[in-house]
Amino acid sequence: MTRDGQSERDETPDTIDFAARFAxxxxxxxxxxxxxxxxxxxxxYLDGPGRAESRELTRTGSLVYATESMRLTTxxxxxxxxxxxxxxxxxxxxxxxxxxxxxxxxxxDGPASTRSGPxxxxxxxxxxxxxxxxxxxxxxxxxxxxAIYGREERPVxxxxxxxxxxxxxxxxxxxxxx
Numbered sequence: 343m344t345r346d347g348q349s350e351r352d353e354t355p356d357t358i359d360f361a362a363r364f365a366x367x368x369x370x371x372x373x374x375x376x377x378x379x380x381x382x383x384x385x386x387y388l389d390g391p392g393r394a395e396s397r398e399l400t401r402t403g404s405l406v407y408a409t410e411s412m413r414l415t416t417x418x419x420x421x422x423x424x425x426x427x428x429x430x431x432x433x434x435x436x437x438x439x440x441x442x443x444x445x446x447x448x449x450x451d452g453p454a455s456t457r458s459g460p461x462x463x464x465x466x467x468x469x470x471x472x473x474x475x476x477x478x479x480x481x482x483x484x485x486x487x488x489a490i491y492g493r494e495e496r497p498v499x500x501x502x503x504x505x506x507x508x509x510x511x512x513x514x515x516x517x518x519x520x
Contacts, residue, residue: 370428373486377425377479381418384472388415395466403464410465410473413455417476421483423448428490442491450483 388411396407427441427448436444455473456462 370432373482374425374429377418377421377483380472380475380479381422384414384418384476387468387472392466392469395469399464400461402461406459406461407465407469410455410469414469414473414476417480420449421476421479424450424483424487438490445487445491450480450487 392411396404396411399407424445427436427445430436431438431441455477457470457473
């Protein structure tokens with residue numbers, strides 16, 4: 343107990359305690375394996391079956407495939423960077439504060455996938471599944487990041503479909519014809 347009647351536990355923020363426990367937990371090791379496994383699985387798909395499947399798409403489908411595969415790989419590389427920082431904390435290679443400074447270079451909030459619009463329905467099912475799994479992983483890591491580093495969670499913004507935005511501008515300028 344301290345002089346003001348509070349226990350010492352009350353003076354230590356729970357987020358620091360959570361961070362220390364999380365970094366060394368089996369939960370983190372499982373998350374780390376899952377994340378790195380998803381990176382490897384995605385790379386194997388994009389270099390193999392995905393490459394062949396992308397050749398069979400229409401022009402629009404090919405554009406969406408290229409865009410979404412870039413978003414997917416970017417998202418996974420950022421998530422892998424976050425996981426590697428947390429593992430470095432776990433293994434004593436850096437402090438939580440050092441990891442916090444380094445993670446300012448890591449963007450776990452983006453890039454978002456549209457998951458709709460022209461060409462999306464053409465996407466190979468395995469690519470769609472990898473995107474969905476990466477988004478679920480991203481959400482889990484965002485929640486953990488907020489708990490560890492004490493930030494408020496910000497929802498991932500879905501970008502405006504650029505084609506729809508351009509069509510909307512054209513419609514404003516030229517009218518809908520009705």
